[in-house]
Amino acid sequence: MSPEFLTIGKIARPQGIRGEVIVNVETNFPSRFFDETVFLVRTKDGVSHKMTSEKARMHKGRVILKFQTIDTMNDAEHLRDAEIIIPVENRNMDDEDFFYHYELIGMNVVAVDGHTVGRVTEVLENPGQDILVVQGKEGEVLVPFRKEICIEVNRKAGRITADMPEGLEDINR
Missing domain, CATH: 2.30.30.240 (PRC-barrel domain)
Structure with a gap:
């Protein structure tokens, strides 16, 4: 049975004092962090929030994301261990040799x-x-x-x- 959502990244921790977060990438298609701006973020309590990214960059194999309205380290701390998810129908099917x-x-x-x-x-x-x-x-x-x-x-x-x-x-x- 197919899941409803797929995890494409997990927020590890805040990065710096301006509200950025470090994301452990859990997809073979990390370009989606740069190509897309609206993400579904499921926090530890199981609640999903639609969030818009302002910028993204790679650093040591991980993605650093800055979301709108998350402007301090304290704000970003609330996102620790949250999952960045996508609806399963949005999965990348371009590579026929890739399997979930x-x-x-x-x-x-x-x-x-x-x-x-x-x-x-x-x-x-x-x-x-x-x-x-x-x-x-x-x-x-x-x-x-x-x-x-x-x-x-x-x-x-x-x-x-x-x-x-x-x-x-x-x-x-």
Whole structure:
């Protein structure tokens, strides 16, 4: 089931005394922080606020945002740990080789020889590549989400075709 909103960033803390905030980017498309000016910000209490950014800049791999009406460090402190979210229908679908985790969860993994490996129950984020947690008949299998292994992902069919290296199903159980 698709979520209603996707998190594209999380506000870590205030930056400086003029109301700027440091955002940990949680999207493969950080350009949206520069291309868009209106954001939905969900604070720790679960309330969402529509906020307009005045400026954005990158600094050490993170985004520094300045929102209108947030003019002091104290104002910005109220945004600590808030999520910057977008409606799921606004997600970037330009890259057909990019998949959101919620899209992969629930897909069936079928080996190229035709046997069913199982169903994706979770996606683990790792520095090298994501790992699919696949629940099969004989237990859990960890499958690296790499193009060399997951050779086709069919969103419509809900299926991942995998070229499973010999022993992968056994070693990861």
